[in-house]
Amino acid sequence: MLGTLTFDQLRILVTIADTGSFSAAGRDLSRAQSAISQSVANLEANQGVQLFDRPGHRPELTEAGRVLVEQARLVLASAARFEAVAAGTRTGLEPVLTLAIDPMVPSEPLIQSLRTLHDEWPQLPISFSTEELGGALRRLRSNEAALAIGLLLPQVPEDVVALPLSTIELVPVAASQHPLAQIPGLLTRADLEPHVQLVLSSGATAQGPDYGVLSSARWRFLDLGRRLDFLRAGFGWCRMPRHLVKTDLEEGRLVELKLHDEATGQQGALTIYAAYLASRPPGPAGRRLLAKMMEG
Known part of the structure; x- marks a missing residue:
């Protein structure tokens, strides 16, 4: 069956569906209506499927025809992408x-x-x-x-x-209900040290390098979104890119921690x-x- 299918037949099928008739499809494709009708007849015969009901002046797609028209669109679009990638590769463009x-x-x-x-x-x-x-x-x-x-x-x-x-700015934050958020004034390293720090870590090794770690209790995450979930839930504190926590800070779910100079550790923009x-x-x-x- 596949060996008898052509892109031209699929193009004709889609054009008939888009224009509403065999004659309009012929005009759109600069073909005689008889050639359009013959192409559809060959497609139906070769695939063993009736694509159109023809009781009246205008052909109507059958249920199978409507499904196959959408499949034809996908095949033609895929073929167009194939040709475009091949053409780009010939001119030196990356294939992906x-x-x-x-x-x-x-x-x-x-x-x-x-x-x-x-x-x-x-x-x-x-x-x-x-x-x-x-x-x-x-x-x-x-x-x-x-x-x-x-x-x-x-x-x-x-x-x-x-x-x-x-550049991105990292800001120390904790959930509004976290104990660190309740301490007035500047937080020292001694204030931070007992509390879990949620560390974004490398997956290259079991431990991976740590950057700006101040707490002795560390929970390691590879996924930034997962770490943010735990942060919002009050499981620890960490430094987060300001653009990712801006709304949480504005709406009060998170609080920016104010650190003493000796506790700032890694600071400035990255x-x-x-x-x-x-x-x-x-x-x-x-x-x-x-x-x-x-x-x-």
């Missing part, structure tokens, strides 16, 4: 752009940059993976991603080209980078995405 993204990366600037990329290459497949802390760099080094977007801690590695995109391996620079789509993200 794979991005690995650290959890602290704000979504909105990335979405806007990808919108521009999609407008230019609408058929370009884009693959995302959101990683644990440091996971984007590991995917880059294992050739599973063309670009890594995220933090590079404790410093930028020598084997990557890293372009600074933006830089978000777009990085690629020096030995494997990105193709046209990757370079266009980088340029758009660098515009800010």
Whole structure:
């Protein structure tokens, strides 16, 4: 059955459904109506399915016909994507752009940059993976991603080209019902030390590196969203990107903790980078995405 099916037959079927008649489909496709009718007859005979009821002047799709028209649309769209990817590859465009993204990366600037990329290459497949802390760099080094977007801690590695995109502010926070939120004045290291600190950790090893850890009791998370759930539930305190807790702070679910100088530990803004391996620079789509993200 499949060997007798052609894209032309599917295109004719969809055009009839869209235009409402065999004659209108013929005009739209610059074909004689008899050629349209013959194509439909051949399709029905070869597939053993009646696609149209023909009791009156206008053919009506059968129930099976309506289902198969939608399948035909999917096949034609897939074929168009196949041709577009092949055409792009012939001109040097990546067959797929794979991005690995650290959890602290704000979504909105990335979405806007990808919108521009999609407008230019609408058929370009884009693959995302959101990683644990440091996971984007590991995917880059294992050739599973063309670009890594995220933090590079404790410093930028020598084997990557890293372009600074933006900064994020980390703020110490706890749930409004947490004991630390009830202590007046500046919190010292002694105040923080007994309480569970919710640590966003790397999955590279059983422990992974710690950044800005002040408490002796540590609960480790790979998932930033899961850590936020526990934070809201009052299970501990941690530093969170301000953009992720802005609404929680405004609505009183979380409280920003005020720390004494000796307890601030890691402070200041952290830089978000777009990085690629020096030995494997990105193709046209990757370079266009980088340029758009660098515009800010």
